[in-house]
Amino acid sequence: MILHYFLIPAAPVLSLIACAILLICLEIVTGEGKAKTLKLLVALLGPASSMLAVSVVSKTLSESTIEIVQSDFPAWLGEFLATYQLDSFTLVLFLAISFFTLLALVYSEAFLTDFSEKSEIFSLLLFVAAGMMVLVSANSLLMVFMGLELMSLPTYVLVGLRKNDIRASEAALKYFLYGSFATVLLVLAIAFLYGSFGTLHISQITALTRLQITSASSGSASLSLAASMALLAVALGFKIGLAPFHLWIPDTYQGAPTPITGFMGSAIKLAGFGLAFKVFCSMFNSVLSQHSDILGVLALVTMFVGNLAALRQSNLKRIFAYSSISHAGYLFLAIAAINPQNIQRGPLLYYLLVYGLMFLGTFGILSVIENNRGNLDLNRLNGLGFEKPLLSACLLLFILTAAGIPPTAGFLAKYFVFLEAASQGKMTWVVLGVMSSLIGVYYYLQIIAHLYMKAPLSAMAPIQVTHKAAWVGILASAAGVIYFAMRPGLFAF
Amino acid sequence: MKEMIFALFSIITLLTGAGVVISRNVIYSAFNLVLCFFGLASLYLLWGATFISMVQILIYAGAIVVLFVFVVMLLNFEHSSERSQNFWIILGSGIGSWVLSLFLLRVLSNTLGASPYQSAAPTNLRTVSKLLFTQYLWPFEVLTIFMLALIIGIYLLGRPESEGTQS
Structure with a gap:
């Protein structure tokens, strides 16, 4: 019984954790820097087995909808099982998290060549992935908190891996301080919610808020609801990098090791938006339409700040950091423009996956360039288009996707978000969103110009992809982006 | 009687809490923090939350502050009293935190009266x-x-x- 109701749904998380622990044991048995291939294989086994587990879970879910509360259960078991919830949206997020982790592991193996503690880094990545899965599948605010912390704290360490590098230390410290502050606000919000509803279960809070709104609501209860919603919005804003709370992102993304930045920009953003969706579209469903204007303004400010600030940057990592801020704006617009009566998860999910693949692919290529040419100033790209045609073609594809130029999946993703906003009658949002993405095209085209139209600087090292695994990661991301462009109707739920 | 004890320990907690922020010597701050945690633990005890109050003393006063003091000792902060003297930063953060705490206090006082969920049985x-x-x-x-x-x-x-x- 416990196998069917707990172990199978938890299998994607448990397999990640099992592989992480196995990796540590392997490190103890074989010793540092030995049996590298075996360790990489064990690490890759984590996300791979997790994907396998997701397919098993989706089969059990479709066969019989699991009825959580049954009469022969003791009461606590029902409470225990209600701490998480799996549906098709969560399972797709699980798959995406596993895939992004797989790519991040490959990149770490290929590019973090100056570290001998590979298995510790791998196991931390696996723990972060497990935290993200706990976070997106949580049905209890306690699990939200646990998942968020399991996701964030190992990431602070991963950002500061190069501890002799002053930039990396600054990045890690900034990320840690902003992240801790966000956690404090989140805990405060959870405390308020528990105080006003007497429960931590998200589905119960959803039901209670609906009850409160329909029955002539007392002012004080809605004040407390608004306060906790504001606190949650600020906490989430820090985590996913919305505009007034984005200040840590450029420095952290620049200072972190490049493969880790790719992981942060794709997988951690994905998990953050999974949580944001859960909070605003499920938990606060009944009050969402009252506050959607505030959320929309937050999203619009974020996309303009990201795109305008990116115009003045000359470092590729900073450009893509600001680009990720503006993408967070579009993603948040998908949440703000949602119709509470008929929740469409498709636009958000499509955008998240396309953006994540694009970001990881880009950072794979940036890692190659950084490893060969020392740093990532814009002029390091000069003439690359003719020196390395395939690599540059992939980068071109990712940049066009990020800019949202028509045949690519990036255009479709933006189109779906704008369509959603338009169907809610928010034409101003659509117009402003299109304007912002036109501003963004300028700096994306600048990168392409450096790639194909500038003469290479003299005395620049030739680009070599020393580790063939990196190619696998880059080409897999490119293939994913192309696949999404060809299948726009993938998520119709 | 209970109100008297409550008032006593809240005053201790507030004063030592202020002492943590005000005192210029890091060691004094740490000791004020210990006293502040003891005050909080007594308040918890007063509300019947014995477990939380024990944990408060064991973990915060016992482990975390001792860790603080060790770090201070090892790193040897001689000139740690130099602070950022930017007036506008101090003013801004001061006003910001006061406004936020007054707002949250108002929300809390509203909620406490209206919420149908009173505190659970003593843990x-x-x-x-x-x-x-x-x-x-x-x-x-x-x-x-x-x-x-x-x-x-x-x-x-x-x-x-x-x-x-x-x-």
Whole structure:
């Protein structure tokens, strides 16, 4: 019984954790820097087995909808099982998290060549992935908190891996301080919610808020609801990098090791938006339409700040950091423009996956360039288009996707978000969103110009992809982006 | 009688809390923090939350502040009293935190009166441990994984310098 109701749904998380622990044991048995291939294989086994587990879970879910509360259960078991919830949206997020982790592991193996503690880094990545899965599948605010912390704290360490590098230390410290502050606000919000509803279960809070709104609501209860919603919005804003709370992102993304930045920009953003969706579209469903204007303004400010600030940057990592801020704006617009009566998860999910693949692919290529040419100033790209045609073609594809130029999946993703906003009658949002993405095209085209139209600087090292695994990661991301462009109707739920 | 004790311990907590922020010597701050935690623990005890109050003393006053003092001792902050003297930063953050806390206080006072959920029965060790191993088992297990991840992280950050960046 416990196998069917707990172990199978938890299998994607448990397999990640099992592989992480196995990796540590392997490190103890074989010793540092030995049996590298075996360790990489064990690490890759984590996300791979997790994907396998997701397919098993989706089969059990479709066969019989699991009825959580049954009469022969003791009461606590029902409470225990209600701490998480799996549906098709969560399972797709699980798959995406596993895939992004797989790519991040490959990149770490290929590019973090100056570290001998590979298995510790791998196991931390696996723990972060497990935290993200706990976070997106949580049905209890306690699990939200646990998942968020399991996701964030190992990431602070991963950002500061190069501890002799002053930039990396600054990045890690900034990320840690902003992240801790966000956690404090989140805990405060959870405390308020528990105080006003007497429960931590998200589905119960959803039901209670609906009850409160329909029955002539007392002012004080809605004040407390608004306060906790504001606190949650600020906490989430820090985590996913919305505009007034984005200040840590450029420095952290620049200072972190490049493969880790790719992981942060794709997988951690994905998990953050999974949580944001859960909070605003499920938990606060009944009050969402009252506050959607505030959320929309937050999203619009974020996309303009990201795109305008990116115009003045000359470092590729900073450009893509600001680009990720503006993408967070579009993603948040998908949440703000949602119709509470008929929740469409498709636009958000499509955008998240396309953006994540694009970001990881880009950072794979940036890692190659950084490893060969020392740093990532814009002029390091000069003439690359003719020196390395395939690599540059992939980068071109990712940049066009990020800019949202028509045949690519990036255009479709933006189109779906704008369509959603338009169907809610928010034409101003659509117009402003299109304007912002036109501003963004300028700096994306600048990168392409450096790639194909500038003469290479003299005395620049030739680009070599020393580790063939990196190619696998880059080409897999490119293939994913192309696949999404060809299948726009993938998520119709 | 209960109100008197409550008033006494709240005053202690508030005063020592202010002392943490005001005092220029880091060691004095740390000792004020210990007293502040003791005051909080007594307040918890007054509300019947014995377990929380014990944990407060054991973990915060016992472990965390001792850790603070050790760090201060090892790092030897001689000139730690130099602070950022930018007037506008102090003014801005002061006003900001006052406004935020007054707002939250107002929300809290509203909620406390209106909420149908009053504080639960007094917690003791038995109830807490029973809950931990039944309905909160999954969060509890995630917490253990979290600790493991932290240990690995601390090892990575604290490893010897020579092994770090070789290139």
